[in-house]
Amino acid sequence: MLALILLAAFALALWFWVWRWRSRLHAPFLSVPGPPALPLLGNTFQIVSKSSTELFHWMLELEKSYGKVYKVDGIYEYVLFYAAAEHVEKIMTCAEFNCKGDDYNVLLEWLGTGLLTSNGNKWFTHRKALTSAFHFKILDNFVPVFDRKSSILVKKLLENVGDTVEIFPLVKLYTLDVIIETAMGTASEAQTKQSKYTLAVEEIAAIAFFRMFNRIFYSDFVFQFSKLYEPYKRCLRTIHDFTLSVIEKRRQTLLLSSTAASDRPDIQVQDDRELGSRTKKALLDILLQTNIDGRPLTNEEVREEVDTFMFAGHDTTASAITFILYALAKHPEIQEKVYEEIVFNIGTDKDAPVNISSLNDLKYLDLVIKESLRKYPPVPFISRTAIKEANLGGVILPANTNITIGIYNMHHNAEYFPDPEQLIPERFETERGAEKLNPYAYVPFSAGSRNCIGQKFAQYEIKSTISKVIRCCRVQLPFASYEPPLKAEMILKPMDDMPLRFYPR
Ligand code: HEM
Numbered sequence: 001m002l003a004l005i006l007l008a009a010f011a012l013a014l015w016f017w018v019w020r021w022r023s024r025l026h027a028p029f030l031s032v033p034g035p036p037a038l039p040l041l042g043n044t045f046q047i048v049s050k051s052s053t054e055l056f057h058w059m060l061e062l063e064k065s066y067g068k069v070y071k072v073d074g075i076y077e078y079v080l081f082y083a084a085a086e087h088v089e090k091i092m093t094c095a096e097f098n099c100k101g102d103d104y105n106v107l108l109e110w111l112g113t114g115l116l117t118s119n120g121n122k123w124f125t126h127r128k129a130l131t132s133a134f135h136f137k138i139l140d141n142f143v144p145v146f147d148r149k150s151s152i153l154v155k156k157l158l159e160n161v162g163d164t165v166e167i168f169p170l171v172k173l174y175t176l177d178v179i180i181e182t183a184m185g186t187a188s189e190a191q192t193k194q195s196k197y198t199l200a201v202e203e204i205a206a207i208a209f210f211r212m213f214n215r216i217f218y219s220d221f222v223f224q225f226s227k228l229y230e231p232y233k234r235c236l237r238t239i240h241d242f243t244l245s246v247i248e249k250r251r252q253t254l255l256l257s258s259t260a261a262s263d264r265p266d267i268q269v270q271d272d273r274e275l276g277s278r279t280k281k282a283l284l285d286i287l288l289q290t291n292i293d294g295r296p297l298t299n300e301e302v303r304e305e306v307d308t309f310m311f312a313g314h315d316t317t318a319s320a321i322t323f324i325l326y327a328l329a330k331h332p333e334i335q336e337k338v339y340e341e342i343v344f345n346i347g348t349d350k351d352a353p354v355n356i357s358s359l360n361d362l363k364y365l366d367l368v369i370k371e372s373l374r375k376y377p378p379v380p381f382i383s384r385t386a387i388k389e390a391n392l393g394g395v396i397l398p399a400n401t402n403i404t405i406g407i408y409n410m411h412h413n414a415e416y417f418p419d420p421e422q423l424i425p426e427r428f429e430t431e432r433g434a435e436k437l438n439p440y441a442y443v444p445f446s447a448g449s450r451n452c453i454g455q456k457f458a459q460y461e462i463k464s465t466i467s468k469v470i471r472c473c474r475v476q477l478p479f480a481s482y483e484p485p486l487k488a489e490m491i492l493k494p495m496d497d498m499p500l501r502f503y504p505r
Pocket of ligand 1: 100115116117127308309312313314316317320377378379382383443444445446449450451452453454455457458
């Protein structure tokens with residue numbers, strides 16, 4: 001009997017303690033609307049019972065019900081959701097929101113603290129040093145890689161003329177092929193030969209996305225008992241071993257060439273440290289020649305950045321290219337206009353090389369890409385943490401509050417983009433008043449100091465690829481009314497792949 005009384009008293013005390021703790025947690029957000037939550041469990045059931053796709057649609061519904069600022073109660077923390085341009089401007093430009101949200105923790109073992117996942121001084125010094133790696137003159141060297149690799153993609157798309165082709169996996173292998181060669185400088189055959197490395201990158205990205213949206217397996221403790229843990233560890237080993245071996249080899253090669261240059265001054269060795277040299281430089285070479293705080297980066301630091309480029313630079317561009325091809329298939333009149341512009345500026349020769357300057361001439365294609373990135377933003381949400389107490393839209397956020405920015409929501413808000421569900425490339429024309437668009441309502445690459453460092457790289461890769469595919473093929477929908485259902489993990493994707501038909505021009 002006494003034991004029962006003690007147990008009841010303990011349960012009551014525990015309940016009271018949790019209630020007090022939750023009330024304190026709740027206090028700053030009382031004025032913020034949000035879906036009804038259970039007394040002690042908050043919205044946890046609603047969160048954990050949904051797949052990533054259902055969560056994505058739920059978040060869109062919540063905005064319709066509660067407006068551009070709302071909260072979700074995840075028992076031990078509140079997530080504040082913002083989809084108003086004026087708030088997003090503040091988040092993207094103020095130092096107190098410069099820190100990434102907790103969602104990225106599931107990437108830490110894979111990417112370490114590379115640019116995407118680092119914060120504070122490490123992020124600042126690395127970002128400053130790595131900006132030169134994306135200089136135009138470096139990107140110019142990559143255009144021939146985009147061109148060569150997209151010829152392989154075109155061959156694959158035209159393998160069975162007129163049949164539907166599920167394009168998303170093909171485009172993903174293409175973007176992986178590109179990023180392996182441009183980031184690591186190592187020859188890649190990702191589109192034609194399966195490799196342990198490319199399979200591991202694909203698998204680990206899928207596991208990370210799954211964990212990000214499944215709050216049970218998000219916990220490292222729980223995850224180690226899941227059946228995904230063993231494949232995850234295997235992928236980690238494969239990726240890290242591969243990246244480190246490429247780095248080690250490349251460091252040796254650079255060392256040998258600089259020793260040869262100093263031993264034999266009679267031999268002219270091109271100084272490829274200078275930006276603008278015509279020698280082929282991979283992003284890795286620049287990392288190996290970078291000094292931060294007066295010392296070169298260690299192999300581990302270089303590995304973190306290379307793995308980050310592999311992650312941030314392949315699924316994103318694959319999503320963009322896939323949805324642009326879909327948009328062109330759905331709007332044959334826009335596709336024909338794009339084709340005419342390509343023929344006018346590059347000609348009909350399917351093998352004619354392109355460069356940055358000829359890609360810059362494709363102004364209409366630019367508008368189409370911008371509009372498709374609006375309608376289908378490859379990164380639909382991003383998350384940040386307030387590093388200290390901050391006032392955002394009248395809500396005083398305590399330090400460490402997690403904030404989600406609804407990029408997809410803003411891009412589909414009629415207040416910012418009239419007729420948001422229509423594909424209207426001309427809305428980005430300056431003559432049509434594109435400058436009136438709120439810059440913080442259109443942020444496919446984010447904005448401010450933590451914007452996408454690979455933005456220009458991605459834009460040229462996308463432009464080069466689309467111009468090649470449309471120069472060589474006419475793209476059609478599988479049937480006239482086809483609309484792909486969407487799935488949003490960290491990246492926006494077609495839920496059941498993207499079946500399209502390709503015909504040679
Ligand atoms: C269409 C393609 C792409 C899109 C839509 C995109 C979008 C974004 C967005 C929205 C962010 C901000 C993420 C956040 O704040 O959490 C970001 C960051 C980043 N992106 Fe991209 N990205 C693309 C391609 C690339 C490519 C090709 C690379 C590298 C080659 C790259 C490298 C990075 C890196 C390193 C960061 C972190 C920057 C920092 O925090 O300083 N991205 N990207």
